[in-house]
Each structure stands twice: as structure tokens, then as C-alpha cells.
Amino acid sequence: MDFNYTEEQEKLRKEVHEFFSSNLPSDYRPRGVGGTGTTLEQFQFWMDLQRKAGAKGYLTPGWSKASGGLGLSDMEQGIVSEETSYWGATWPGSQGIRVCGPPVHVFGTEEQKSTFLPGIAKGEVIWYQAFTEPDAGSDEANVSLRATEENDHYILNGQKTFITAPGPADYLYTLARTQDVIPKHRGISLFLIDAHSPGISYSALATLGIFTVDIFFDNVKVPKSRLLGELNRGFYHAMVTFEFERSTTGAAAGARRNLEELIEFCREEKRNGQPLLKDPAVRNLLADRAIEMELSWLQGWFAAWHFSQRDKLGSPPPEAGGLHGKVVSADRAQQLIDSLGLYGQLRRGSKYCKYEGRAANAWMSSRSTHPAGTIEINKIVLAGRGLGLPRIPAKFNKEIRAAVEGVGV
Amino acid sequence: MEFTFTEEQEMLRTSARDFLETECTEKLVREVEDGDEGYSPELWKKIADLGWLGLVYPEQYGGAGMNVIDLAVLYEEFGRTMFPSPHLSTVVLGGMTVLEAGSDAQKADILPKIADGSKIVALALTEPESAWEMKKTWDPEGVTVSATADGDNYVIDGTKLFVHDAVVADDILVVTRTKTGGNPADGITLFLVDAKSSGISVMPLITVAGDKQCEVAFNKVKVPKASIVGELNGGWAPLSKAMQVATVMLCAQMLGAGQRLLELSVDYAKTRIQFDMPIGINQYIQEHCVFLLRDVNGGRWSTYLAAWKLAEGEPCDFEVSVAKAWGSDAHEHACWCAHQVHAGVGYTVFDGVVPLYSRRGKTLQLYMGDTAYHKEKIATILEGWPAPEKPKAKPLGLWEEVPDRGWIPEWWNEFDKGT
Ligand SMILES: Cc1cc2nc3c(=O)[nH]c(=O)nc-3n(C[C@H](O)[C@H](O)[C@H](O)COP(=O)(O)OP(=O)(O)OC[C@H]3O[C@@H](n4cnc5c(N)ncnc54)[C@H](O)[C@@H]3O)c2cc1C
Numbered sequence: 118m119d120f121n122y123t124e125e126q127e128k129l130r131k132e133v134h135e136f137f138s139s140n141l142p143s144d145y146r147p148r149g150v151g152g153t154g155t156t157l158e159q160f161q162f163w164m165d166l167q168r169k170a171g172a173k174g175y176l177t178p179g180w181s182k183a184s185g186g187l188g189l190s191d192m193e194q195g196i197v198s199e200e201t202s203y204w205g206a207t208w209p210g211s212q213g214i215r216v217c218g219p220p221v222h223v224f225g226t227e228e229q230k231s232t233f234l235p236g237i238a239k240g241e242v243i244w245y246q247a248f249t250e251p252d253a254g255s256d257e258a259n260v261s262l263r264a265t266e267e268n269d270h271y272i273l274n275g276q277k278t279f280i281t282a283p284g285p286a287d288y289l290y291t292l293a294r295t296q297d298v299i300p301k302h303r304g305i306s307l308f309l310i311d312a313h314s315p316g317i318s319y320s321a322l323a324t325l326g327i328f329t330v331d332i333f334f335d336n337v338k339v340p341k342s343r344l345l346g347e348l349n350r351g352f353y354h355a356m357v358t359f360e361f362e363r364s365t366t367g368a369a370a371g372a373r374r375n376l377e378e379l380i381e382f383c384r385e386e387k388r389n390g391q392p393l394l395k396d397p398a399v400r401n402l403l404a405d406r407a408i409e410m411e412l413s414w415l416q417g418w419f420a421a422w423h424f425s426q427r428d429k430l431g432s433p434p435p436e437a438g439g440l441h442g443k444v445v446s447a448d449r450a451q452q453l454i455d456s457l458g459l460y461g462q463l464r465r466g467s468k469y470c471k472y473e474g475r476a477a478n479a480w481m482s483s484r485s486t487h488p489a490g491t492i493e494i495n496k497i498v499l500a501g502r503g504l505g506l507p508r509i510p511a512k513f514n515k516e517i518r519a520a521v522e523g524v525g526v
Numbered sequence: 527m528e529f530t531f532t533e534e535q536e537m538l539r540t541s542a543r544d545f546l547e548t549e550c551t552e553k554l555v556r557e558v559e560d561g562d563e564g565y566s567p568e569l570w571k572k573i574a575d576l577g578w579l580g581l582v583y584p585e586q587y588g589g590a591g592m593n594v595i596d597l598a599v600l601y602e603e604f605g606r607t608m609f610p611s612p613h614l615s616t617v618v619l620g621g622m623t624v625l626e627a628g629s630d631a632q633k634a635d636i637l638p639k640i641a642d643g644s645k646i647v648a649l650a651l652t653e654p655e656s657a658w659e660m661k662k663t664w665d666p667e668g669v670t671v672s673a674t675a676d677g678d679n680y681v682i683d684g685t686k687l688f689v690h691d692a693v694v695a696d697d698i699l700v701v702t703r704t705k706t707g708g709n710p711a712d713g714i715t716l717f718l719v720d721a722k723s724s725g726i727s728v729m730p731l732i733t734v735a736g737d738k739q740c741e742v743a744f745n746k747v748k749v750p751k752a753s754i755v756g757e758l759n760g761g762w763a764p765l766s767k768a769m770q771v772a773t774v775m776l777c778a779q780m781l782g783a784g785q786r787l788l789e790l791s792v793d794y795a796k797t798r799i800q801f802d803m804p805i806g807i808n809q810y811i812q813e814h815c816v817f818l819l820r821d822v823n824g825g826r827w828s829t830y831l832a833a834w835k836l837a838e839g840e841p842c843d844f845e846v847s848v849a850k851a852w853g854s855d856a857h858e859h860a861c862w863c864a865h866q867v868h869a870g871v872g873y874t875v876f877d878g879v880v881p882l883y884s885r886r887g888k889t890l891q892l893y894m895g896d897t898a899y900h901k902e903k904i905a906t907i908l909e910g911w912p913a914p915e916k917p918k919a920k921p922l923g924l925w926e927e928v929p930d931r932g933w934i935p936e937w938w939n940e941f942d943k944g945t
């Protein structure tokens with residue numbers, strides 16, 4: 118047992134820390150939420166910093182040097198991830214970095230790798246992960262975006278929705294139906310698509326948190342060379358994506374920065390003649406956050422460590438991921454907004470606004486725990502895969518629906 | 527960073543589990559609960575032979591020279607079988623305080639007796655008032671029982687309450703106030719007193735756990751000066767160190783108990799049939815089990831982080847309080863979930879094992895500070911956190927003035943949205 122960082126890890130941390138502290142402007146305060154900002158200037162700022170970080174290899178420290186990474190171990194990646202989150206860096210290219218790049222790394226052809234990975238690693242391009250559809254949310258295997266084979270390409274028709282858009286898209290990482298089979302997840306494939314291919318159009322779908330879009334495909338031509346991995350195996354490939362998406366040491370570091378800022382606010386702000394820091398409800402809230410930060414730090418590093426031992430231990434148990442954070446974060450955001458009373462409702466820029474409107478922002482964005490799987494689906498995975506509890510076999514689903522809705526099978 | 531146990535620790539865990547599963551049966555736990563002593567003397571003798579009473583003491587005092595992490599591994603197994611014993615009182619709170627602050631003579635006299643099972647110690651800290659004023663219960667502010675110098679003796683006077691294991695203690699480690707005014711921690715003196723001294727009366731209370739917590743009244747008890755452990759007026763520091771270890775051991779016990787409750791609940795959910803299906807197929811029941819898993823998992827590494835820091839001799843007020851604040855709440859919740867899964871049979875006193883865990887768990891949650899107490903400690907630590915570090919590049923004015931009105935980012939206007 119050992120909870121210390123190694124000397125090399127500390128050295129790496131210092132380097133990354135220095136990168137952020139010397140490149141972020143002194144008037145910048147991480148806001149916990151809000152993504153890449155609302156103004157063009159803010160967006161540009163993040164794109165520029167992303168390129169600088171990319172040049173250092175900090176965006177994709179775990180990727181091979183050939184792909185533009187640093188070839189760092191799981192534990193060292195954890196350090197970079199901690200520092201990045203501590204400073205609240207929000208990369209417009211985050212989807213490519215975290216979600217779309219890794220499967221290209223794993224399943225891509227040499228040509229695909231050399232075409233797509235360097236741009237992601239250098240921080241030059243923006244990817245969207247376009248999986249969800251109106252009738253395929255939690256039930257990802259239900260996708261109906263249709264990809265029909267035609268000569269040396271596929272023709273795509275259909276719609277994606279709720280697709281996180283941290284900036285203007287260059288590429289889409291898309292799940293499409295290539296075969297009608299039962300079970301339905303055996304007929305799905307992954308495609309790497311130019312975001313501006315003729316026939317693709319976008320419309321805004323603003324949420325209480327991150328900005329998302331609807332994407333429409335109208336006879337979109339995608340070359341066969343853009344199929345990722347095996348035909349009809351896309352659903353299985355995509356499951357690997359989820360593993361990447363869920364492993365992180367960043368959450369706790371971000372929570373630490375947020376907590377530091379909140380404490381500073383509570384130190385300066387007064388209520389009933391004393392600092393908010395002395396208010397019993399506020400103390401309770403701060404302690405709750407500190408406990409969760411600590412637990413999340415431990416779980417994040419446990420997962421990173423477990424990954425680093427994958428040769429010996431296999432992949433981490435499903436509970437090593439982030440359920441904890443998902444379940445509690447909504448409560449915390451509610452505690453915070455409530456602790457400001459009527460003032461909690463005010464957004465940044467409003468007269469009388471306190472704490473830069475962060476309480477309202479955090480509260481609104483906490484209404485969504487959907488990205489990367491809802492809380493409920495996470496619990497189902499833990500109950501089934503984690504604890505081995507039984508579930509109704511999927512083959513009965515249609516019959517159940519028929520029985521409930523009184524329609525024929 | 528390494529989330530591993532040593533081979534020795536794994537062996538200790540395995541042998542402790544094997545031993546306790548055979549020796550510390552549910553039947554034994556119930557018998558002890560009904561008895562007057564709160565432990566089984568035969569079992570106490572056996573664990574002395576296994577070396578569990580001297581585990582963390584140096585070899586010169588009859589110990590095995592192991593550390594707090596090893597002890598936590600053992601305590602996890604204690605929790606798993608609800609092992610009823612005065613181990614925490616004797617080995618940790620009594621013995622480790624003596625090890626920390628006692629004179630060479632005291633150590634040489636007392637520790638080998640603890641290690642071989644011939645001496646049981648109880649800690650008399652909490653008092654009727656301090657226990658009621660919940661912020662002071664575990665702090666020096668709450669200590670009012672006085673010890674007054676009288677020649678070569680001291681006279682201890684006052685009442686201690688919720689003293690674990692006093693009914694069977696040979697010695698009582700009494701926390702007294704020998705000075706008032708100024709810093710409350712300055713003026714605490716520890717006495718290791720023969721429990722049979724005249725003027726001491728012990729009365730067990732009736733608790734939900736059926737454990738032996740007592741009222742211990744000191745009616746002008748005369749004790750020799752030589753029974754002081756550590757410095758006059760300087761008892762709080764060594765005691766609080768032992769209390770930190772004890773706090774982490776309670777967390778380890780809750781962890782072990784929680785893990786067992788999780789296993790019992792998942793098994794029951796898989797095998798109990800209602801409505802022609804195993805109840806565990808229902809998501810309500812699955813949620814209880816998943817929360818149990820979360821409760822237990824959250825406590826595992828927070829407990830061992832605190833134990834590791836203690837073993838390394840690093841300051842760990844924050845880590846200990848995090849472990850206990852989370853641990854107590856999570857354990858209460860874990861018990862609740864187990865009750866829900868077991869429904870009727872989780873409510874029966876003599877058949878069901880869940881209520882046994884639940885009742886005994888309450889003591890673990892409360893002892894050495896409950897969640898509210900430790901959260902307050904955490905908040906006090908947070909007050910001392912430094913201001914967040916400011917980055918150094920020249921200000922850009924990009925964030926200051928921007929109102930948060932828009933839901934749609936500006937880049938969207940320039941984005942080619944296609945046909
Ligand atoms: C801000 C935001 C950003 C997003 N970004 C992306 C993105 O970048 N790319 C992308 O592809 N998608 C994205 N999504 C979509 C997201 O992945 C889906 O919202 C999510 O998978 C849930 O799907 P749904 O909204 O259709 O809900 P549904 O699947 O319709 O679920 C509705 C409710 O039913 C529950 N439920 C469903 N099935 C079960 C079951 N078997 N048992 C119990 N409960 C069940 C769900 O938990 C939920 O509470 C984003 C969503 C949001 C809100």
C-alpha cells in the first residue's frame with residue numbers, strides 16, 4: 118500500500134502545473150461548468166491554449182509518440198489529467214481526445230490513424246461523438262441511422278440528437294445501422310465522417326448544461342475507407358469507448374479547485390455579521406464536498422492504478438468508475454443554490470449576483486446526468502455486471518411491451 | 527501509488543477469516559449479548575495465543591511489531607463477524623496510549639499483560655454532559671471529571687458515561703481535568719487506575735447493541751501519582767493519537783460488516799422468490815444492493831488511506847475524519863438497505879442476522895464521533911485551506927464582464943450548418 122506520488126510523477130505534475138499557471142490569464146477563474154464559454158473570444162482562447170497543450174503532448178499523454186502523444190503510463194496520464202482538471206481547462210477537442218481518438222487508436226487502419234490521430238493530439242480538430250438518436254438513447258443498439266452499401270462507399274440517412282458540440286465540428290464519430298438482425302447490436306457499424314460532407318445539416322439543441330446539436334443525414338456519401346473496425350461490430354467496439362470515457366482522475370482535482378474557490382467565497386462573503394464559513398449549513402455543505410472529493414480522488418486513482426496493472430488484474434471492476442460522483446453531484450449543486458437563498462437564482466451578469474452565478478449554473482447543469490449513460494443505466498450495469506443480479510432476458514422485451522400495451526407481438 | 531496489501535496482510539486476513547468464521551459464530555455473538563461480560567473469555571485467550579492482542583506492540587513487550595494497516599485488516603474481519611470483545615478498549619485505546627506516553631516501567635509492566643490476555647483496559651473519557659453537548663463529546667472541552675493533588679496521591683471525582691467494557695476491565699484509563707482555564711487540551715491528565723479501587727462503581731447501561739457500555743462513577747477515588755500516564759496536564763496529545771487509531775479501526779469494522787451485509791443482501795435477492803421471480807430482478811431491490819456496494823466501496827480506501835498515514839506517522843486529521851464521517855453515514859445506510867432487501871426477516875430479533883449487524887453497527891457509528899461530529903472537524907480544517915492559486919499570464923478581460931444569458935455559444939453563428 119502506498120498513497121504517495123513518485124518523484125517522477127511529482128516532476129511531471131510540476132511541469133504541467135507550470136504550463137497552465139503561466140498560460141492562463143490571471144483574471145481567469147475556472148467556473149466548474151460552462152464548457153468552452155459563450156463568446157467567440159473565449160472559444161478562441163481555448164482553441165489557442167489547446168494547440169499549445171497539444172504541442173506539449175498534454176492532450177493525449179497516453180497515446181504513442183507516433184500518434185502525437187507522450188507514451189506515458191496510466192499513472193502518469195492520471196497526473197496530467199489531474200492538473201488539466203484542477204485548472205478547469207475545457208478543451209474544444211475533448212470528444213476527440215477522450216472518446217473518438219482511442220477507438221481509432223485501437224481499431225483503426227494505419228491510414229485512418231495517420232489521417233485522424235495527429236490532428237486530435239495537436240489540438241487542431243473538433244470531433245463530435247454522434248451516437249444518440251431520438252429512439253436510441255440508453256438503448257444505444259436501437260440506432261436507425263441507416264448506412265447502405267453502394268460501390269466504394271456507404272450512403273447514410275437518418276438523424277442524431279443531443280450531440281455535445283464544444284465547438285464547430287470537423288469530424289463525426291458515428292454509430293449507424295448496417296444490417297437488420299436480431300439481436301440488434303450485431304448489425305451496427307462505426308464511421309468516421311467529414312462533418313461538412315454534402316447532405317449533413319445541424320440545428321441547435323441547447324440544454325441546461327453543455328451545448329448540443331441535432332444532426333441530420335440526407336444521402337450522405339461516406340467512403341468505405343471511413344468504416345472503423347469490423348463491419349457490424351461497431352457496437353462492441355463502442356463499448357471500449359465507454360471504458361475510456363469512464364476512467365479518470367480528473368474529477369477529484371476539478372472538485373478540489375471548485376472547493377477552494379467556494380471556500381474563498383465563503384470566507385469573504387458575510388451573513389448575519391459573520392463569514393459564511395461560520396454558517397452551520399454552509400459548513401455541512403463544504404464538509405460533504407470535501408468528503409466526496411477525497412473519495413473520488415481515491416476511486417479515480419484506484420481505477421488508474423488498476424488499469425496500470427491490467428496484465429495482472431484484468432480490467433477494473435465496474436464499480437471502480439464514477440457512479441459515486443454521479444449519484445451525489447446533483448445533491449451538492451442543490452445544497453449550494455439553496456444555501457444562497459433568493460440570491461441563488463441569479464445568473465452571472467445580473468445585478469446582485471453572488472459567486473458569479475456559479476451556484477445557478479452548477480445547479481442547472483447538474484440536472485443532466487445523462488452523458489455517458491444515465492444514473493439508472495449505471496446502476497443496472499453495477500447490479501448486473503457488478504453484483505450478478507438477475508434481469509429479464511432481452512428476448513422477452515417485445516412480448517412484455519405487447520402485453521403491457523395490448524398490441525400484437 | 528499502490529492499492530495493494532502485502533502477502534503478510536493477505537495471510538492475516540485469510541487466517542483471521544477462517545478462525546472467526548468457526549469461532550465467532552452468530553450463536554456466540556448472541557450468547558455474549560445475553561451475558562454480563564460482553565466478551566467470551568475462552569475466545570479472548572485464543573486470540574491472545576494467535577498474537578492478536580499484541581499485534582502492534584514492539585517485540586520487547588510481547589508484541590508482533592506490526593503496524594496500523596495490519597491492525598485494520600484484522601479489524602475488517604472483526605467487523606465481518608461482529609466479534610464482541612474489549613479489543614479496541616484494551617489494545618488500542620488503553621495499550622497504545624501507554625505505548626505512546628507511558629514510562630518505560632509502565633510499558634514493561636502493562637503491555638506484556640495486555641498482549642498475553644491477562645489484562646483488560648477500559649477508557650473512561652466521555653461524560654454525561656459532554657455526551658449530551660455533542661460538539662464536546664470527543665474533545666478536551668468535555669472533560670470535567672477532576673483529579674486533585676493530595677500529597678503523593680490524586681483524588682479523582684466525577685462520573686464517566688458510555689465507558690466501553692468497564693464491567694470486565696482490570697484497569698481503567700481515566701481522562702481527568704487537572705487544570706482549568708486557557709487551552710482546554712492543556713490540563714488533561716491520564717490515570718491508569720485499578721478498576722477495583724475503592725470508590726469506583728460500575729453500572730452497565732442497556733444499549734441497542736447489547737454491548738457493555740457503562741456508567742463509571744468515581745467517588746473521591748484515591749490513586750497514586752505513579753499511575754499518571756504521560757505528562758501531568760499533557761495527556762490529551764497521546765490519547766488523541768490512540769483515539770485516531772481507534773477511529774480508523776471502527777471504520778475498518780464497519781467496512782467488514784458492510785461487506786458482509788452486501789453479500790447477504792445480494793444472495794437473498796437472488797434466492798428469495800416473490801411474484802414467481804427472484805426479488806433481485808426488480809430495480810428497486812437492485813438499487814438497494816448497488817447503494818450497499820457504493821457504501822462499502824467508498825469506505826474501503828478512505829479507511830486504508832487513514833491507516834496508511836497513521837502507519838507512516840504523517841498528520842492525518844483530515845483523512846481520519848473523512849473516513850469516519852463517510853463510514854458512519856454509509857454504514858447506517860448500508861444497514862438500512864440490507865433491511866429493505868430482507869423485509870420481514872430483516873426485522874426479527876432471534877432469526878435474522880441483519881438486525882444483529884444493524885444494532886451492533888450503531889455503536890460503531892457513534893463511537894469516537896458520528897458523521898456530524900467529524901464533518902464539523904473537516905469544516906474547521908477547510909477554514910484553514912489556502913486561497914486558490916491564481917494563474918500568471920496577463921489578464922485578458924475575457925471572463926469578467928460576460929453575462930451568462932445565452933444558451934447558444936457565439937461560434938455557432940459562424941458555423942456552416944449545411945443544407
Ligand atoms: C448535455 C447532454 C450531452 C450529451 N452529449 C452526447 C454526445 O455527445 N453524444 C451522444 O451520442 N449522446 C449525447 N447525449 C445523449 C445521452 O447519451 C442520452 O441522453 C442518454 O443516453 C439517455 O438517453 P435518453 O435521453 O434518450 O433517455 P432514455 O434512454 O429515453 O431514458 C429515459 C429515462 O429512462 C431510464 N431508462 C431507460 N432504460 C431503462 C431501463 N432499462 N431501466 C431503467 N431505467 C431505464 C433512463 O435512465 C432515463 O431516466 C447527451 C445528452 C445530454 C443531456
Ligand SMILES: Cc1cc2nc3c(=O)[nH]c(=O)nc-3n(C[C@H](O)[C@H](O)[C@H](O)COP(=O)(O)OP(=O)(O)OC[C@H]3O[C@@H](n4cnc5c(N)ncnc54)[C@H](O)[C@@H]3O)c2cc1C
Pocket residue numbers: 798800801805808809810811866867868869870871873
Ligand atoms: C413487525 C411486523 C408485523 C407484521 N404483522 C403482520 C400481521 O399482523 N399479519 C400478516 O399477515 N403479516 C404481518 N407481517 C408480515 C408483512 O406483511 C410482510 O413482512 C410483508 O408483506 C413483506 O413480506 P416479506 O417480509 O416476506 O418480504 P418479501 O415479500 O420477501 O420482500 C422482500 C423485499 O423485496 C421487495 N419486493 C418484493 N416483491 C417486489 C416487486 N415485485 N418489486 C419490487 N420489490 C419487491 C419488498 O418490498 C422487500 O423489500 C408483519 C411483518 C412485520 C415485520
